[in-house]
Amino acid sequence: MYSLYGISLRSAWPLPLPRATGHLSPEIELCEGDGACFAEASDELARSPDGEQWYTHLALPSNTDYLRWSRLFEFTVSPDGRRIVGRPLERGSAEAFHTYLLSQVLSFALLKLGMEPLHSTSVVVEQGAIAFVGDCGYGKSTLAAAFLQAGYALLTDDLLVLRKQDGRYDAYPGPPRIKLLPEVARELLGTAASGSPMNDLTDKLIIPLNGCQHYGQPAPLRAFYVLQPPEESSRNGAVALRRLRASEAFVEITRNTFNTAVDDGPRLKRQFGFTTQLASEVPVKLLTYPRDLSLLPAVRDRILSDLRG
Secondary structure, eight states: OEEETTEEEEESSOOSSOBOOSSOOOSEEEEEOOGGGGHHHHHHHHHOTTTTSSEEEEEOTTSOEEEEETTTEEEEEOTTSSEEEEEEOSSOOHHHHHHHIIIIIHHHHHHHTTOOOEEEEEEEETTEEEEEEOSTTSSHHHHHHHHHHTTOEEEEEEEEOEEEETTEEEEOOOOSEEEEOHHHHHHHHGGGOOOEEOOTTOOOEEEEOOTTTBOOSOEEEEEEEEEOOHHHHHHHOSOEEEEOOHHHHHHHHHHTBSOOSOOOHHHHHHHHHHHHHHHHHSOEEEEEOOOOGGGHHHHHHHHHHHHTO
16 A cells, blocks of 8 residues: 555555555555456557557547557556556566556546646745646756755656645645656766666656655645746746736646646536636746756745745
């Protein structure tokens, strides 16, 4: 039994996660499957024009979601989101298997359970979470590593789960790891930064974090910082912050949902309601800065100054 994103998991595989305490009933079961478990998916895959792609998602006739990364691993998510079945294929490492399982795959289960995960890397500053959002390659994890360098702790990298309670939004911890390019890891985390490759299409490493580098408790969300595209930020040449209006904030938070594959009416209605409320209650700020590793301390200090008013 494990605890992740505020939910309890029972897993057939040992996972790099904190064990759940107390006598909890699992909200999601993670099970190992054989070929028979993927028979429906194999039939659909043979008929699908997307069958040869590196990443494939299929909504099966049984209302099961099927996800496959070619030669790495494949998974199914049950219609109620309570059961995930998976197996490695030819070349997937255990670290990569865990990373995809606990982010992309798990997001389908979270949606089925009524949650709205966001695409964010988040750190904790003075017991409050700040969430960096932006597209892949915009530098969310690199900026978070600059906070790790200064002694702050990572809350989650990639997938952010929020719950509103007692008039605030609590952000829940993800796995104790961060994904970084090797040169970024060496520059910001030093010689201790070693990890496992994600896949053959990227040089990024999956880097495990120790107990001091990872915040294992929920933290109240203080603000979102929306990262601009690197090329646009570099033209500006300066570190700049601007608070967005609620309508602008709604667009940015919606743009940074973690899962865009599920777009049925009930999901979109729930998503828009959640995002509207979130955008009106939590500060959302546009962050522009040149993508230069030597400037990251100045960017970090600008954010810290902003948080302190």
